[in-house]
Amino acid sequence: MQIRISSTILAAGIAVLAGAAAYAGPLQDRIDAGEPLRIGFSNIPIWGYPDENGDAKGFVNEITIGILKKMGHDTVEATVTDWGGLIPGLQANRYDMITGGLYILNSRCENITFSEPIAQSGDAFIVPVGNPKGIQTYQDILAAEALLAAGSGYNTVEAAKKEGLTDAMIMQVPGPTEMLAAVKAGRADAAGMTYFEAAHLADSDDSIDVTDPAALPDWTLNWVGVGFRDADSEFVAEFNTALADYIGSEEMMQTVAQYGYTKSTLPGDITTEWTCANR
CATH class of the missing domain: 3.40.190.10 (Periplasmic binding protein-like II)
Incomplete structure (x- = not known):
């Protein structure tokens, strides 16, 4: 899978938003045009971060990229930004999805669409x-x-x-x-x-x-999802179908074991609908 990382690293080691051109229209338009899928994430240890080579690491990124690969999407462009810029950046079409450990919270569900949960965490x-x-x-x-x-x-x-x-x-x-x-x-x-x-x-x-x-x-106790724009609900439905097959699979568990993700981290039967209503 091709992954291009776009980021600017400050001397203190904090990654901040790099210029990613906005693209009007739903995610499917980018797919039809052969454009890379753009992931936005923050530099948060374990969850989502760029490694020394600039590759997208962390268990949320690994799971997301694994699901996209199962869907046939092999070209991904990942951009590192500050945490507070994730949802605004998604809404401004700088990214097509945001990762890095976003809890599914009612206040966030009012602004973006989440995938089904991919992990639980305290x-x-x-x-x-x-x-x-x-x-x-x-x-x-x-x-x-x-x-x-x-x-x-x-x-x-x-x-x-x-x-x-x-x-x-x-x-x-x-x-x-x-x-x-x-x-x-x-x-x-x-x-x-x-x-x-x-x-x-x-x-x-x-x-x-x-x-x-x-x-x-x-x-x-919270559940983690991948964030999308509300306009991309059809893509989210396809993503969730692939997620259901991938989550907890031997392939996935081997990939995320390095981050301390174990069977106890799996989301269980909790749905995004329940989490949006109760968190």
């Missing part, structure tokens, strides 16, 4: 080693009058506010690199993110600990 906090403020839940942050770092556009911002945290108690930053820096510098007492991200950061930095995702309420 959240966790990174905290200074030893967890000096005893933070395991949002209620712990509230009781300690602590400061939470969260990625701009992350589900953890919504979750924190639902649990009673005020805007003043939430420091919104671009992504995991900035969240880690805020905790390490003492500018935040904890940072909320997916457990996959938290565990990845802790593996390479012994100055932080990861809280137990099971300590958070059941409603914080």
Whole structure:
């Protein structure tokens, strides 16, 4: 499969939006014209990121590309952007689909169409080693009058506010690199993110600990999908048909094992319709 990555990497290592020309019309028009399918994703460890060669990696990208290949689409152009630019970029026709660990949330379902779920995941906090403020839940942050770092556009911002945290108690930053820096510098007492991200950061930095995702309420368990424009519903239906055959297959599980994706990560019987209504 041909994959072209378009990205601009800052000195700090954060990938930001590269110029991708907008293309008017539905996704099928691009397919009929022989144009590459364009994936937008953010630089989020484990979920979706460019490797040292610029190739699209991460289990969400691997699954998406695997499904597209099964559908007969062999030419893919992947663009790295900031997290907050994913949905606006999709709506502006810069990409044909967006990946990188988007939880299927009601607030997002109002703006884009999701595929059926491809994974389930819980959240966790990174905290200074030893967890000096005893933070395991949002209620712990509230009781300690602590400061939470969260990625701009992350589900953890919504979750924190639902649990009673005020805007003043939430420091919104671009992504995991900035969240880690805020905790390490003492500018935040904890940072909320997916457990996959938290565990990845802790593996390479012994100055932080990861809280137990099971300590958070059941409603914080989320399901991951691939995002599309509403106008591309016919393509999404075809994508879902191929997804149903591919998800959990031996081929898929071998591909994503390197990212820690196991049978427990499979989405189960939960549908996007249910998730949009309940998350």
